[in-house]
Amino acid sequence: MASDVRAAASDRVRRARQKARRDTRMSYLLLAPYLILLLMFGLFPIAYAFGLSFFDTIEMVFWGFTNYQFVFDDFRVPASVVNVLAFVAIWVTLTMIGVAMLSLMLDSINRKTANTLRTIYFLPGAVTSSAIVVLWLFVLDPSVSPFQPVLHTLGWGTRADVISGIGLAGVFAIMAYFSASGGWIVVFGGALSSLPTEVMEAARIDGANRFQLATRIKLPMIWRSLVLMGILSFAGGLQLFVEPQLMGLAGPQFAQNDWSLNQMAFQYAFRMGDFGASAALSTLLVGASIVIALVIVFATKFYKID
Amino acid sequence: MSTRTAPMRINPGRFVVFATLAFAVCFYGIPLLWLFIAGTRSESSLLTQSPFALGDWDSFARTWTNLTTYNNFQILTWTVNSLIYVVGGVLLSLIACIPAGYALAASEFPGRRLVLIFTLIAMITPSTAVVLPIFLELNMLGLSNTYAGLILASGFFPFGVYLTYVYFSTSLPKGVMDSARVDGANRFQLFSRIALPLARPIIALVAFFSFLGIWSNYFLAFVLLSDDKLYNLPVGLTALVSGSGALSNLPSNDVPIKKPEVVLAAILVVLPVLLIFMAAQRFVRSGMLSGAEKG
Numbered sequence: 001m002a003s004d005v006r007a008a009a010s011d012r013v014r015r016a017r018q019k020a021r022r023d024t025r026m027s028y029l030l031l032a033p034y035l036i037l038l039l040m041f042g043l044f045p046i047a048y049a050f051g052l053s054f055f056d057t058i059e060m061v062f063w064g065f066t067n068y069q070f071v072f073d074d075f076r077v078p079a080s081v082v083n084v085l086a087f088v089a090i091w092v093t094l095t096m097i098g099v100a101m102l103s104l105m106l107d108s109i110n111r112k113t114a115n116t117l118r119t120i121y122f123l124p125g126a127v128t129s130s131a132i133v134v135l136w137l138f139v140l141d142p143s144v145s146p147f148q149p150v151l152h153t154l155g156w157g158t159r160a161d162v163i164s165g166i167g168l169a170g171v172f173a174i175m176a177y178f179s180a181s182g183g184w185i186v187v188f189g190g191a192l193s194s195l196p197t198e199v200m201e202a203a204r205i206d207g208a209n210r211f212q213l214a215t216r217i218k219l220p221m222i223w224r225s226l227v228l229m230g231i232l233s234f235a236g237g238l239q240l241f242v243e244p245q246l247m248g249l250a251g252p253q254f255a256q257n258d259w260s261l262n263q264m265a266f267q268y269a270f271r272m273g274d275f276g277a278s279a280a281l282s283t284l285l286v287g288a289s290i291v292i293a294l295v296i297v298f299a300t301k302f303y304k305i306d
Numbered sequence: 307m308s309t310r311t312a313p314m315r316i317n318p319g320r321f322v323v324f325a326t327l328a329f330a331v332c333f334y335g336i337p338l339l340w341l342f343i344a345g346t347r348s349e350s351s352l353l354t355q356s357p358f359a360l361g362d363w364d365s366f367a368r369t370w371t372n373l374t375t376y377n378n379f380q381i382l383t384w385t386v387n388s389l390i391y392v393v394g395g396v397l398l399s400l401i402a403c404i405p406a407g408y409a410l411a412a413s414e415f416p417g418r419r420l421v422l423i424f425t426l427i428a429m430i431t432p433s434t435a436v437v438l439p440i441f442l443e444l445n446m447l448g449l450s451n452t453y454a455g456l457i458l459a460s461g462f463f464p465f466g467v468y469l470t471y472v473y474f475s476t477s478l479p480k481g482v483m484d485s486a487r488v489d490g491a492n493r494f495q496l497f498s499r500i501a502l503p504l505a506r507p508i509i510a511l512v513a514f515f516s517f518l519g520i521w522s523n524y525f526l527a528f529v530l531l532s533d534d535k536l537y538n539l540p541v542g543l544t545a546l547v548s549g550s551g552a553l554s555n556l557p558s559n560d561v562p563i564k565k566p567e568v569v570l571a572a573i574l575v576v577l578p579v580l581l582i583f584m585a586a587q588r589f590v591r592s593g594m595l596s597g598a599e600k601g
Contacts, residue, residue: 029494049439127338144353250554279438286436
């Protein structure tokens with residue numbers, strides 16, 4: 001009797017285990033295409049670049065940290081670090097203040113007008129990558145610019161005047177802000193409109209005016225999301241490439257081929273054929289991004305894992 | 307007299323709000339408006355007339371012919387290439403993202419948390435950070451400068467997996483799933499018979515974001531593709547400008563690509579995204595902060 005029960009029980013356990021194994025296999029089957037891509041374009045390239053960064057890729061011999069040494073000794077690298085940090089500082093500030101201010105202002109006016117304005121702010125998001133630079137090279141050229149009167153008032157007669165007047169970091173920040181901020185304004189429009197109305201009502205009854213409502217109640221409620229936007233912009237900004245790379249479209253005197261870090265990594269691989277140095281600099285850049293990502297995933301609760 | 311009309315209250319706070327919003331309308335709106343008007347104007351009109359002077363049909367037609375016929379209809383090749391990259395990349399990303407997001411949301415298995423964490427890290431890491439490593443890898447595999455290389459690389463879309471995962475975590479009908487399970491349906495049948503029919507909104511959302519990323523991909527395409535017959539539109543646009551010097555204000559040459567042609571090419575890059583944006587603004591709202599806690 002007892003052994004029968006035990007046999008039946010162990011049979012059940014075995015069947016359950018079999019089923020679990022089958023389920024796991026099925027889950028991995030569903031995941032397979034994605035896991036292959038994750039391996040090919042997430043993990044492997046990073047590992048490969050990391051490995052490559054320790055080799056003299058021309059002779060294919062291991063030489064330790066020589067590539068890193070080479071990158072740090074290149075006088076253009078510290079200069080591009082300063083450039084990129086200046087760009088990121090301006091861009092992140094512009095984005096945080098601009099998006100917060102416009103979102104809060106839109107939330108305080110009537111809904112229909114706000115929606116129309118939000119759409120207008122959002123549409124430049126369609127202008128991306130090379131098209132942003134081409135468009136802004138026109139806009140910054142006083143001979144054709146739609147802002148011609150403004151540029152002339154500021155005493156800028158040529159594109160070179162405008163660019164040196166604003167500064168390259170500022171020019172790139174304006175280009176990036178023009179395209180990327182509208183999407184965030186739409187997102188924060190949604191977030192603000194879903195804030196609990198009781199809190200707003202209570203504050204209004206207590207005599208808060210619209211300005212106090214915006215700065216004391218709404219702003220603290222969206223603050224965490226604003227910070228997330230700031231961090232994501234910071235991480236993206238470190239990788240700046242397209243804007244400086246395409247300045248040369250305006251003519252050789254505007255070319256900025258080693259302005260940002262990613263451009264330097266590109267220069268090493270494509271102008272000098274030195275894949276090892278390129279891999280070393282890329283590894284450092286990817287490393288910085290991954291550290292930021294780890295902080296967001298583990299130190300904040302922005303994204304749900306379970 | 308003055309008592310009869312409602313007193314005109316000039317509230318300085320409201321004035322600042324509307325002035326700022328109006329300023330922003332100019333900043334965001336004017337360059338875009340200018341771009342679309344400039345496409346209809348001639349080179350001399352751009353340089354001598356007021357910035358918003360309208361063009362005419364003749365100049366537009368001439369610009370269009372100059373642009374499309376230039377270099378043996380090169381821009382059409384690039385447009386077709388862009389379509390190939392977009393269709394291939396979006397399909398691949400859907401094939402990879404939808405089942406993966408479903409598996410992560412609907413089942414427990416060893417390694418699940420690890421896959422989720424890798425997905426989040428890959429999603430937060432800007433895709434531009436991995437462009438040169440991907441080039442080094444594809445170069446080794448002999449896949450740089452091919453359609454397949456760019457399509458494969460753009461099919462990797464961790465954000466899509468995460469969106470799908472969040473979607474299925476909240477929308478799968480637990481009761482129906484459980485009873486189908488009891489009736490002996492296996493995991494694959496659950497996916498194809500119950501989850502997929504529910505997945506239409508998430509498929510559209512993932513396709514939307516994947517399209518945006520692939521259509522406007524410049525950096526990766528620029529690095530991977532060295533043959534100008536394989537360029538996509540964003541890379542083609544810059545090749546057009548640098549090949550003609552149209553933006554450099556130098557003494558003119560006899561290349562038929564001038565400012566109006568460049569404007570028109572830029573419109574070709576921008577217009578499809580613009581149309582999709584207008585049709586699907588709400589997608590952005592639901593997608594961009596999806597899963598992030600409010601406030």
